[in-house]
Amino acid sequence: MFTSLGVIAPVIAIIATGFLxxxxxxxxxxxxxxxxxxxxxxxxxxxxxxxxxxTQFPELIPWGLFISYYGAMFVCLxxxxxxxxxxxxxxxxxxxxxxxFGSCFSNTVMLGIPIIxxxxxxxxxxxxxxxxxxxxxLVFSVGTFLxxxxxRPQIDWRRLGPEFVRSMASQQIIIALxxxxxxxFTGIGLTPVVxxxxxxxxxxxxxxxxxxxxxxxxxxxxxxxxSGAAYMSVxxxxxxxxxVFASARYLFDLPPIWVASVTLLSAMPTxxxxxxxxxxxxxxxxxxxxxxxxSSVAGIVTISAWLIIFQDLIVTP
Numbered sequence: 001m002f003t004s005l006g007v008i009a010p011v012i013a014i015i016a017t018g019f020l021x022x023x024x025x026x027x028x029x030x031x032x033x034x035x036x037x038x039x040x041x042x043x044x045x046x047x048x049x050x051x052x053x054x055t056q057f058p059e060l061i062p063w064g065l066f067i068s069y070y071g072a073m074f075v076c077l078x079x080x081x082x083x084x085x086x087x088x089x090x091x092x093x094x095x096x097x098x099x100x101f102g103s104c105f106s107n108t109v110m111l112g113i114p115i116i117x118x119x120x121x122x123x124x125x126x127x128x129x130x131x132x133x134x135x136x137x138l139v140f141s142v143g144t145f146l147x148x149x150x151x152r153p154q155i156d157w158r159r160l161g162p163e164f165v166r167s168m169a170s171q172q173i174i175i176a177l178x179x180x181x182x183x184x185f186t187g188i189g190l191t192p193v194v195x196x197x198x199x200x201x202x203x204x205x206x207x208x209x210x211x212x213x214x215x216x217x218x219x220x221x222x223x224x225x226x227s228g229a230a231y232m233s234v235x236x237x238x239x240x241x242x243x244v245f246a247s248a249r250y251l252f253d254l255p256p257i258w259v260a261s262v263t264l265l266s267a268m269p270t271x272x273x274x275x276x277x278x279x280x281x282x283x284x285x286x287x288x289x290x291x292x293x294x295s296s297v298a299g300i301v302t303i304s305a306w307l308i309i310f311q312d313l314i315v316t317p
Contacts, residue, residue, distance in 0.1 A: 008304050011115055014207060015296075018214020032215030036272075039209045044109050045176035047202030048132065052180025053190060055129045062130060064252030069131050069262050070138065072243035076104040077142070080235050087231065093150040094283035099228055101143050101277060102291045103235035106268040108132055109173060110209035111296075116264050119307060121315035124261040127254075131265060133181050136174035140273075147281050213296065216272070220293035228287030232270055233295040237302045241267035260310040267306050269295035 021027045027035075080103035084096040091099075106112055113132075116124050190198070244266040248259040270291045278288035307314065 008115070008300065008307060011111075011118065011210060012300060014210040015214040015217070018211035019218045020214070021211070022215040022218035027211075027215050029219055032212055032219070035208050035212040035215065039110065039205055039212060041172050043201060043205035043208055045172045046198045047113070047205045048109075048129075048173060049176040049180040049183075050190070050195065050198035050202055051125060051129050052133055052177055053183050055126060055133075055184065057130070057184065058126075062127075064248070064254050065127055065130060065258060065262060066134075068244050068248035068252060068254065069266060072240050072247060072266060073104045073139075074142070075243065076235050076240045077101065079239075080104065080232075084231075088228070092283060094147060094281055095287070096284075097143075097146045097150050098274065098278045098281070098284035098288055099232055101146075102232040102270045102274040102288055104240055105139055105143075105271045105274055106236070106265060107271040107292075107296070108135060108265060108268060109205075110213050110272065111299075112265050112268045114206040114210060115268070115303065116261055119264070119310075119314050120257060120261060123257045123315075127258040127261040128265065131262060133177050136177060140174065143277055147277060147283075151281055151283075217293050217296060220289050225284075225287040225290050226294070228284065229290035229294040232287070232291040233298055236270050236291075236295050237267060237299055241302075241306065256310075257313055260313050264303070264306055264310070267299070267303055269299040 018027065018032075022029075022032060077100050081096060081100035084091070084099050088096055088099065113128070116128055241263050245259065245263040248254045248262050254262075270288075272292055275285070275288040275292060278285045
């Protein structure tokens, strides 16, 4: 138990530092937004590109890993969407899509990477970056398709392709991941100078991301559409990780470190791109922001619980 607390405590401390700095005016809203942009435009792409390039992809496709994570993710998406037809019957279809999206989309960059690598060390890199290599592409493609479908009764299939490309082209993290996969398969590798450059730049991603999370939480109204936020948080923090764990552990009997990594990744709070989608399509914007905030706070408890379950795999300094 103390080992797991040793992992989550520094993460919480950095988030709390960002939160208090924003509360006391040390970080303005604009400065928090700037930190967020640095993470997503520069630091995180460098971190992800380098790690994907250096990842030794297995010769055989790890279907068990992908099905465990993505299977649970899409089941939660579909289940949340179906149940929302009853629970949020009076809401527009696009709003229900945003709620379903927030029910299964993890905060992989700002919380997933730092917590998992801190907990399990380099051994978690392979399953973690195998999932992340295709995560954004799959999630954004499905999200864009459903939102376009729900906002346009007569959907123009010719427009869907350009809309998807526009959405992908504006996401540097996805570009970095795809570039990393392509570069990995070339077998060229990285020169020592480039590797050190990317390593130094990538190291700034984790502390900046955590500070930005704290700053964002300080300015997110928890009470705005609390019912929708709670609905998403239950799916995201409870149902999805349980499904991933059961599938990875009992259905596919994956190695313990793979089970731990993919389960913990699925247990991360709702990702910030839920709010990006909500703002772009002007649907369930308050629910999206509240879900990010509520699941981030409640996630302290649920992530700690999973770390206790996997404490034998935690790397101690």
